[in-house]
Amino acid sequence: MLDLVFLAFIGYVLVLGLRRPFLWVLLYVYIDILAPQRIGYSLIAALPVSLIAFAAAFGGWIALDRKEGARFTLRQGLMGLLLAYCWWTTGQADFPADAQTKWDWVWKALLFAIFLPLTLTTRARIEGLALVLLLSVATIVIGTGMKTILGGGGYQNLKFFVNDNSGIYESSTLATVAIGLIPMLWWFVKYGTVFRPHWLVTGFAAALTFACLLVPIGTEARTGLLCIAALGGLMLRYTKRRFLFIAGAGVLGLAAVPFLPQSYYDRMATLAQPSSDESASTRVAVWQWTLDYVGEKPLGGGFDAYRGNRFAYVMPVKQVDGNTTSVTYSEVVDEGRAYHSSFFEMLGEQGWPGLMIWLALHGIGLWQMERLQRRWKTAGDEATRWIAPLAAALQMSAIIYLVGATFQGIAYQPVMLMLVGLQIGLNTYCLRIDSARGLLERSVSRKAAIANTMRSAVAA
């Protein structure tokens, strides 16, 4: 039954796309994020829906789209360069079979992120992509939030639609993405044109924000807590009454404390004492290993190069016997521990060149969004006043992603790469407005100059 509902929805979008092929691009975004083929059981799992949507999106753009205003930009070039470099390192990888497995999805994510901005030529398309991205993630977040409230949660206990701990269905990744999309959600409340400002939209946004904040609690993802802190810090920039905001956030945080489960406190306590938790304490060891590794192999070891690591460290082990708690220190040997950081993931797998390209990709994005905010913040007309707030929301999302990425290997996360595509699309769109207005001003001056010349000639 569920399979048929998914197939009916995909068929519905494919039919709508016959009139507007851009909708096929949005269909691929939906399938790539929500992965209905992994939620369903039989029919949909057997069909290559992702491939069908990609072929429709790309084919529709090539054959039917106007392509007016499509530009190939520096950041798309950087992603192309990263794609080529990843292909090269995959050929030289330490673990060729594992590298090939990761390459199989990374190239698709990067290629789609390169392609996506070419389709974002109008305001409606930019908003459409942002909305489909948001609603696809919201579908997962709504379920997660409701389960947290009604059934508790717990680290690796909370069940998602898909429970293979991969992609967006990994708890820390979902927490980062959910928190990162909150600024964009509130942009829709004020500037949305598909769903216009309305009390129903505001109510939905408030409920969804609450659900997003519940994701790090329900999944007990420590990274999520850091992302919430980052969001709070970033919001200070756009808040007029900062002290009131800080006090309000403090009161809200304190009010939430009694409702949090003990297991959440225990897990968050490891943030301050990383040595007491294996997952946290190995991070530092893996990062140190990665630095040593690229000292020998500066060009990187290809995807999944971390599988070669092995290290021993001392960890405290608590034993509770009645009222007595004894702590003994035992040596733990770890092998093949993942990077637990996108920065070190890029460094270990793609070496210094790969890390530099990745940093440039995100650094330029932050700078472009900052520039757009400053350039358009005084725009008062309906046609352009949405630009600066959207640039601010996208910049906040990118910073929250980078905070989350510091503690998890999500360097090629498709949702984040789609956000990069959205940033590029917005930047190109604004450059086109500026360019068109520049031409208009020149044509007006020329017209005025000719009118003056003719008037002088007639007078003479």
Add this chain to the structure above:
Amino acid sequence: MIDYFALALGHGLLAIALLRLMLREGLDVDPLIGEIKAETDANRKATSVAGRNAARRTKTVEQPQADGTSSADA
């Protein structure tokens, strides 16, 4: 049950959003950029040599007619 509710809500909203996008005029051609370009084209036409010549021709055709009308009246 929660999963079905979340999937139904998410897909319902997506279906409405996509339908509204499909019906939207400005999805494939941006109205703002289109408007600016149309204005620029109109200005260019007015200032181009061909445009000015056309305007002059119109003026010279109108001028004798206006003169003729005034002499006949006189």
